[in-house]
Amino acid sequence: MCVENFEVSLNEVFSRFKGRREELIPVLQAAQAAFGYLPVEVMKEIAGFISVPESQVYGVATFYAQFYFSRRGKHTVKVCLGTACHVKGGGRLMEAFERELGVECGCVIPDYQFGLERVNCVGACAIAPVVMVGEDVYGHMESNRVKEVLDKYEKGS
Amino acid sequence: MRKVLEPLRQEAIQRWQALQNSDKPVILVGAATCGRASGALDVMAAIEDKLREQGRDAIVRQVGCIGKCHSEVLVDIIKPGRPRITYGHITPELAKQLVEDYLVNDNPRTDLAVCAASGEETDIPCADELPDSKHQIRVVMCNCGHIDPGSIDDYLAQDGYMGLAKALEMTPQEIIEVLKQSGLRGRGGAGFPAGRKWESCLKAKSDQKYVICNADEGDPGAFMDRSVLEGDPYSVIEGMAIAGYAIGASKGYVYVRAEYPLAIRQLRLAIQQAKEKNLLGKNILGSGFDFELEIFQGAGAFVCGESTALVLSIEGRRGMPKPLPRPRTTEEGLWGKPTLLNNVKTFACVAQIIHRGAEWFKSIGTEKCPGTAVFALTGKVNKSGLIEVPMGIQLKKIIYEIGGGVAGGREFKAVQTGGPSGGCLPADLLDLPVDFDSLTAAGSMMGSGGMVVMDDSTCMVDVARYFLEFTLEESCGQCTPCRVGTEQMLKILHDICEGKGREEDIDLLVEMGKAIIDGSICGLGQSAPNPVLSTIRYFRDEYEAHIREKRCPALVCKKLIYYRIDPDKCQACGRCLKACPVQAITGAKKTPHVIDLSKCTKCGVCFEICPDRFSAVERKTGQAEELN
Ligand SMILES: Cc1cc2nc3c(=O)[nH]c(=O)nc-3n(C[C@H](O)[C@H](O)[C@H](O)COP(=O)(O)O)c2cc1C
Ligand code: FES
Numbered sequence: 001m002c003v004e005n006f007e008v009s010l011n012e013v014f015s016r017f018k019g020r021r022e023e024l025i026p027v028l029q030a031a032q033a034a035f036g037y038l039p040v041e042v043m044k045e046i047a048g049f050i051s052v053p054e055s056q057v058y059g060v061a062t063f064y065a066q067f068y069f070s071r072r073g074k075h076t077v078k079v080c081l082g083t084a085c086h087v088k089g090g091g092r093l094m095e096a097f098e099r100e101l102g103v104e105c106g107c108v109i110p111d112y113q114f115g116l117e118r119v120n121c122v123g124a125c126a127i128a129p130v131v132m133v134g135e136d137v138y139g140h141m142e143s144n145r146v147k148e149v150l151d152k153y154e155k156g157s
Numbered sequence: 158m159r160k161v162l163e164p165l166r167q168e169a170i171q172r173w174q175a176l177q178n179s180d181k182p183v184i185l186v187g188a189a190t191c192g193r194a195s196g197a198l199d200v201m202a203a204i205e206d207k208l209r210e211q212g213r214d215a216i217v218r219q220v221g222c223i224g225k226c227h228s229e230v231l232v233d234i235i236k237p238g239r240p241r242i243t244y245g246h247i248t249p250e251l252a253k254q255l256v257e258d259y260l261v262n263d264n265p266r267t268d269l270a271v272c273a274a275s276g277e278e279t280d281i282p283c284a285d286e287l288p289d290s291k292h293q294i295r296v297v298m299c300n301c302g303h304i305d306p307g308s309i310d311d312y313l314a315q316d317g318y319m320g321l322a323k324a325l326e327m328t329p330q331e332i333i334e335v336l337k338q339s340g341l342r343g344r345g346g347a348g349f350p351a352g353r354k355w356e357s358c359l360k361a362k363s364d365q366k367y368v369i370c371n372a373d374e375g376d377p378g379a380f381m382d383r384s385v386l387e388g389d390p391y392s393v394i395e396g397m398a399i400a401g402y403a404i405g406a407s408k409g410y411v412y413v414r415a416e417y418p419l420a421i422r423q424l425r426l427a428i429q430q431a432k433e434k435n436l437l438g439k440n441i442l443g444s445g446f447d448f449e450l451e452i453f454q455g456a457g458a459f460v461c462g463e464s465t466a467l468v469l470s471i472e473g474r475r476g477m478p479k480p481l482p483r484p485r486t487t488e489e490g491l492w493g494k495p496t497l498l499n500n501v502k503t504f505a506c507v508a509q510i511i512h513r514g515a516e517w518f519k520s521i522g523t524e525k526c527p528g529t530a531v532f533a534l535t536g537k538v539n540k541s542g543l544i545e546v547p548m549g550i551q552l553k554k555i556i557y558e559i560g561g562g563v564a565g566g567r568e569f570k571a572v573q574t575g576g577p578s579g580g581c582l583p584a585d586l587l588d589l590p591v592d593f594d595s596l597t598a599a600g601s602m603m604g605s606g607g608m609v610v611m612d613d614s615t616c617m618v619d620v621a622r623y624f625l626e627f628t629l630e631e632s633c634g635q636c637t638p639c640r641v642g643t644e645q646m647l648k649i650l651h652d653i654c655e656g657k658g659r660e661e662d663i664d665l666l667v668e669m670g671k672a673i674i675d676g677s678i679c680g681l682g683q684s685a686p687n688p689v690l691s692t693i694r695y696f697r698d699e700y701e702a703h704i705r706e707k708r709c710p711a712l713v714c715k716k717l718i719y720y721r722i723d724p725d726k727c728q729a730c731g732r733c734l735k736a737c738p739v740q741a742i743t744g745a746k747k748t749p750h751v752i753d754l755s756k757c758t759k760c761g762v763c764f765e766i767c768p769d770r771f772s773a774v775e776r777k778t779g780q781a782e783e784l785n
Pocket of ligand 1: 342343344345346347348349371372373374375376459460461462463464498499500501503605679680681
């Protein structure tokens with residue numbers, strides 16, 4: 001991470017807040033939006049900004065599923081495993097993506113092209129099972145379309 | 158205050174009428190999350206392109222979800238002097254065609270139409286007479302799909318803010334009296350009487366109080382609250398302002414899941430517009446009452462739907478529910494101040510109750526549970542979508558009449574309500590009236606509104622395991638029964654699903670479930686065993702089949718199923734052979750293919766890829782003859 005950019009981005013994030021205790025979660029959210037995830041250095045700076053021990057920043061950040069602590073893939077594949085998608089075979093879809101990408105759910109592939117995650121209901125249950133790649137939604141998904149969907153992003157990258 | 162509102166209202170009504178009586182066609186595109194997932198924005202762009210190309214003028218507007226998610230993308234067209242026609246399953250290509258056919262050539266394309274606002278268009282069914290509309294009553298969702306959620310004028314023209322204006326002329330106690338008389342119960346799941354909660358907040362003495370709207374919507378198969386925020390955020394804002402006035406709070410928070418970006422955008426826009434019209438902020442409608450509203454984005458924790466955890470989360474801490482005995486949130490909530498927490502739909506009901514009166518509300522639903530229930534009806538049902546029905550309606554009416562029955566003509570097995578805190582109800586209970594009390598008595602829960610239909614291809618043991626996995630993951634971990642108990646239950650369920658269950662496991666699960674309910678400190682643990690207990694109660698035979706016969710009757714549990722190719726049906730097309738990721742299939746041209754079960758990982762790819770006209774790949778349960 002380039003130190004100069006790091007400071008500029010972080011200062012920009014901090015400039016939107018007052019540094020109060022209750023701003024911790026919004027600050028973490030803004031920092032994650034700026035960096036893509038929460039590097040340790042960033043959490044340390046946040047601890048200083050909010051004036052709480054580093055352990056508390058880490059404790060809060062790890063409590064919530066929204067926060068990431070390592071670099072994410074360029075494209076994030078989110079397989080919906082909400083109830084409707086689960087009963088319509090979302091689990092088998094997840095296995096198909098794991099097979100195709102060669103990583104387990106929650107991981108990023110070595111070249112950082114794709115990350116694989118699960119979500120709970122994206123609100124499109126009527127077209128379950130559903131998979132999202134970035135902002136794009138794929139409904140009525142089937143295992144044998146997995147490769148075709150991934151190829152779109154591989155080429156377009 | 159109604160006098161102050163009147164000019165705003167009149168202006169809005171005029172605009173609305175101008176739109177309704179416009180000499181240009183009006184085109185509405187359902188662009189809530191469900192519509193967008195099916196391509197609503199592309200449809201909208203296609204419509205605009207086509208209009209430009211044809212040199213036609215029309216008013217194109219985005220609206221929220223009208224609930225017919227099964228027919229997305231939905232497009233409504235109102236031609237001057239014609240009834241509103243709703244079209245379903247519209248793609249960008251169809252949209253262009255539709256513009257050309259209906260707007261240019263005056264052919265209403267009845268083949269694409271779902272319904273029309275009145276029966277004038279002979280070949281199109283009338284909206285109110287559709288089987289899925291017949292039993293529905295719109296209170297919470299009355300504006301969803303009709304108004305542009307980005308236009309406060311649209312809301313004002315539907316009697317919006319009449320409730321607040323009237324409330325501001327009443328005393329807080331009078332407002333609470335109306336709420337109590339209306340019998341409104343909280344829509345977040347437990348059904349606690351709203352009037353009583355408001356009253357205890359009003360009685361609490363403090364210099365500052367808070368109103369919080371719970372839009373955390375943690376149930377992993379539900380999206381009602383989000384649709385309300387996306388389709389009609391104003392009704393929630395208005396309800397919260399009334400609450401602020403009634404309990405004496407000048408500040409409110411809407412706690413929304415960060416995973417709901419569109420809902421957050423619409424809400425932010427709505428708050429902005431309400432401020433501009435002085436319907437939020439200082440001295441609202443000249444009444445002297447101040448009310449500010451802030452959005453807090455929940456960072457993804459199911460347990461933060463619980464009141465004390467939610468409050469801690471807004472304070473910037475870990476969302477760990479506080480154990481009893483503790484003061485009620487209505488007495489000591491956010492920053493230790495009295496705090497009123499209600500669900501999105503609860504607030505959405507309030508404004509209308511004040512405006513239309515308690516009697517009107519009580520005329521809908523049942524005596525103990527007045528009003529409507531909103532459900533996200535999904536799963537193996539023909540017409541998935543968002544529905545709003547009077548409380549007390551029978552389950553079977555929802556599933557068979559509104560939902561159009563079980564998809565694919567398969568057999569109904571169960572309906573799940575209440576998400577991870579609820580349970581599965583079997584076919585015998587389809588006559589059950591749907592309300593807070595009867596669902597709880599049957600071992601399920603109203604929850605905040607997920608309703609998932611399951612057919613004979615859904616394994617009840619697997620469903621129980623699915624929900625328990627979810628609650629275990631979401632347990633905050635501070636109390637032992639919830640943290641350790643659910644894990645032990647899950648281990649047993651895993652064993653059963655893998656054919657390693659023991660005869661005594663079922664009773665053990667029941668015993669542990671009861672202990673976890675009794676011993677956990679918050680609603681998460683106290684309800685976590687419900688999916689397991691209810692499936693044992695109604696589908697014990699399925700557990701027994703897994704344990705005694707090592708069979709999964711629904712053909713779901715991987716360890717208990719195998720795949721086989723029927724040599725009589727196989728046409729040796731080679732598709733499965735090529736697709737198999739582990740080369741477990743052998744065969745050649747004209748030689749029926751065979752699965753080597755020792756290599757097979759049961760991924761099911763062959764089953765999915767085998768063309769429907771052959772259907773040669775079979776999924777079976779029990780011991781494979783080939784393995785013997
Ligand atoms: C684990 C857990 C999760 C909950 N999740 C939600 C939720 O997502 N939305 C909600 O409105 N209420 C949820 N509740 C219920 C709330 O604690 C609270 O009872 C409700 O928001 C009160 O509003 P109401 O009276 O309008 O129903 C949850 C409760 C528990 C124990
Ligand atoms: S459960 Fe997957 S979209 Fe709702």
